[in-house]
Amino acid sequence: xxxxxxxxxxxxxxxxxxxxxxxxxxxxxxxxxxxxxxxxxxxxxxxxxxxxxxxxxxxxxxxxxxxxxxxxxxxxxxxxxxxxxxxxxxxxxxxxxxxxxxxxxxxxxxxxxxxxxxxxxxxxxxxxxxxxxxxxxxxxxxxxxxxxxxxxxxxxxxxxxxxxxxxxxxxxxxxxxxxxxxxxxxxxxxxxxxxxxxxxxxxxxxxxxxxxxxxxxxxxxxxxxxxxxxxxxxxxxxxxxx
Amino acid sequence: xxxxxxxxxxxxxxxxxxxxxxxxxxxxxxxxxxxxxxxxxxxxxxxxxxxxxxxxxxxxxxxxxxxxxxxxxxxxxxxxxxxxxxxxxxxxxxxxxxxxxxxxxxxxxxxxxxxxxxxxxxxxxxxxxxxxxxxxxxxxxxxxxxxxxxxxxxxxxxxxxxxxxxxxxxxxxxxxxxxxxxxxxxxxxxxxxxxxxxxxxxxxxxxxxxxxxxxxxxxxxxxxxxxxxxxxxxxxxxxxxx
DNA sequence: TACGATTATATGTCTAGACATATAAGTCAA
DNA sequence: TTGACTTATATGTCTAGACATATAATCGTA
Numbered sequence: 001x002x003x004x005x006x007x008x009x010x011x012x013x014x015x016x017x018x019x020x021x022x023x024x025x026x027x028x029x030x031x032x033x034x035x036x037x038x039x040x041x042x043x044x045x046x047x048x049x050x051x052x053x054x055x056x057x058x059x060x061x062x063x064x065x066x067x068x069x070x071x072x073x074x075x076x077x078x079x080x081x082x083x084x085x086x087x088x089x090x091x092x093x094x095x096x097x098x099x100x101x102x103x104x105x106x107x108x109x110x111x112x113x114x115x116x117x118x119x120x121x122x123x124x125x126x127x128x129x130x131x132x133x134x135x136x137x138x139x140x141x142x143x144x145x146x147x148x149x150x151x152x153x154x155x156x157x158x159x160x161x162x163x164x165x166x167x168x169x170x171x172x173x174x175x176x177x178x179x180x181x182x183x184x185x186x187x188x189x190x191x192x193x194x195x196x197x198x199x200x201x202x203x204x205x206x207x208x209x210x211x212x213x214x215x216x217x218x219x220x221x222x223x224x225x226x227x228x229x230x231x232x233x234x235x236x237x238x239x240x241x242x
Numbered sequence: 243x244x245x246x247x248x249x250x251x252x253x254x255x256x257x258x259x260x261x262x263x264x265x266x267x268x269x270x271x272x273x274x275x276x277x278x279x280x281x282x283x284x285x286x287x288x289x290x291x292x293x294x295x296x297x298x299x300x301x302x303x304x305x306x307x308x309x310x311x312x313x314x315x316x317x318x319x320x321x322x323x324x325x326x327x328x329x330x331x332x333x334x335x336x337x338x339x340x341x342x343x344x345x346x347x348x349x350x351x352x353x354x355x356x357x358x359x360x361x362x363x364x365x366x367x368x369x370x371x372x373x374x375x376x377x378x379x380x381x382x383x384x385x386x387x388x389x390x391x392x393x394x395x396x397x398x399x400x401x402x403x404x405x406x407x408x409x410x411x412x413x414x415x416x417x418x419x420x421x422x423x424x425x426x427x428x429x430x431x432x433x434x435x436x437x438x439x440x441x442x443x444x445x446x447x448x449x450x451x452x453x454x455x456x457x458x459x460x461x462x463x464x465x466x467x468x469x470x471x472x473x474x475x476x477x478x479x480x481x482x483x484x
Numbered sequence: 485t486a487c488g489a490t491t492a493t494a495t496g497t498c499t500a501g502a503c504a505t506a507t508a509a510g511t512c513a514a
Numbered sequence: 515t516t517g518a519c520t521t522a523t524a525t526g527t528c529t530a531g532a533c534a535t536a537t538a539a540t541c542g543t544a
Binding site: 026027028031062065079084085086088174180181184187190217230233235236238239 | 301
Binding site for chain 4: 048049072
């Protein structure tokens with residue numbers, strides 16, 4: 001029988017079933033489109049109840065490894081190369097995680113009625129007030145990134161009185177705004193005069209640009225543009241698991 | 243009772259429980275760290291069995307929205323701003339999705355014993371054979387990206403005989419290699435002479451660089467570097483759900 | 485042959501229990 | 515006060531059933 005052949009750390013049964021199937025998919029033994037055994041077959045093979053194999057298969061389905069179709073069975077999905085998880089850390093956390101000294105400097109902070117450009121950038125229609133912030137992050141006193149941010153006060157009223165001279169707006173928002181969705185756009189530019197000076201790099205040096213729009217259930221919260229020296233900063237995105 | 247008050251499309255009970263909790267987290271009513279009701283409390287509230295609420299909570303845990311701790315309860319996790327889903331499409335699919343004409347051109351293909359540099363790039367120790375490919379993708383006859391790829395023949399032996407003069411190696415691999423993991427590193431550079439010529443842009447223009455390493459259960463499959471004109475190409479990463 | 489109705493079946497959801505297990509919290513002794 | 519021991523409890527896993535439901539396959543009819 002297949003019980004307890006390698007039960008060194010004794011994983012639970014449904015996890016073993018899940019791992020067994022995952023392995024066959026990973027090795028290519030069961031290629032995309034392959035129909036994996038029916039629940040009742042797995043029940044027979046593992047000698048357990050249907051709920052147990054159902055739990056294993058449900059998790060595989062939730063992780064997009066298999067697709068389940070009523071009456072037809074469960075099928076291996078084709079790999080989705082295009083989907084990767086990108087970890088864009090809070091800058092302060094990122095720098096301290098690297099064991100380097102974090103520095104922050106507020107360059108400007110303005111409270112104003114939203115201009116047409118502001119409204120377009122935030123994707124809102126109604127007029128309202130915004131806070132515009134420019135600041136700089138540094139690691140061991142070397143410029144790390146410059147930030148240009150707009151906060152919609154209609155969504156985050158107490159940002160009007162927050163003290164951004166000490167706390168970076170990203171960290172402040174992280175701790176004061178509950179749950180958010182965000183969209184990041186990544187591109188590359190070359191440094192103009194102002195950027196080059198702020199980042200202490202040469203004019204014409206490559207910069208990585210992250211534009212991030214954050215909202216909560218259709219309410220825009222903030223729009224931010226981050227500029228990093230392109231030759232020293234890298235973003236890592238990992239596909240599926242790990 | 244709470245049954246069927248808005249059962250327009252009649253979602254199942256466990257899904258309704260999950261949605262209810264998700265909503266409270268999203269709105270901030272239950273902030274990060276908040277302990278959500280115990281299973282037995284939800285059982286009482288919804289008048290169902292524990293397995294049903296357990297299924298709802300398990301899925302929320304699998305989606306990283308909550309954290310479950312034995313004896314302590316289940317807690318709302320803090321939003322992970324840094325985690326975003328980046329969709330890096332197959333280039334051909336991306337271009338055709340834009341409604342533009344896809345063009346592909348093989349620049350060079352070499353089969354050789356892995357050099358020390360190849361081995362380092364692939365992250366393998368043993369000597370073996372590799373295929374080195376350079377090619378160019380274009381949209382409506384305008385250069386879209388240049389690709390520089392290395393395939394480990396120890397992992398993908400039939401890549402030795404694949405015809406990459408017609409089919410891009412990315413598409414070929416997608417259809418011939420079962421399931422993979424990948425890591426993407428995104429950075430910015432300025433175009434050197436060779437890159438500028440290949441992409442038909444000016445020397446010194448910004449380029450977005452994607453380095454992708456693909457493997458399957460610790461076996462390296464391929465390493466690829468993609469160079470895009472930085473001012474025209476953008477990567478979009480969306481955070482959590484949607 | 486084409487189409488509509490029927491049937492068989494695999495998954496979807498749910499129950500009312502059970503025992504296992506990690507651990508927060510309380511208890512007691514050094 | 516501190517550390518070791520005990521206990522209570524919430525989650526983790528599992529069972530042996532049940533009925534619901536979507537749909538592939540079959541059958542019958544035009």
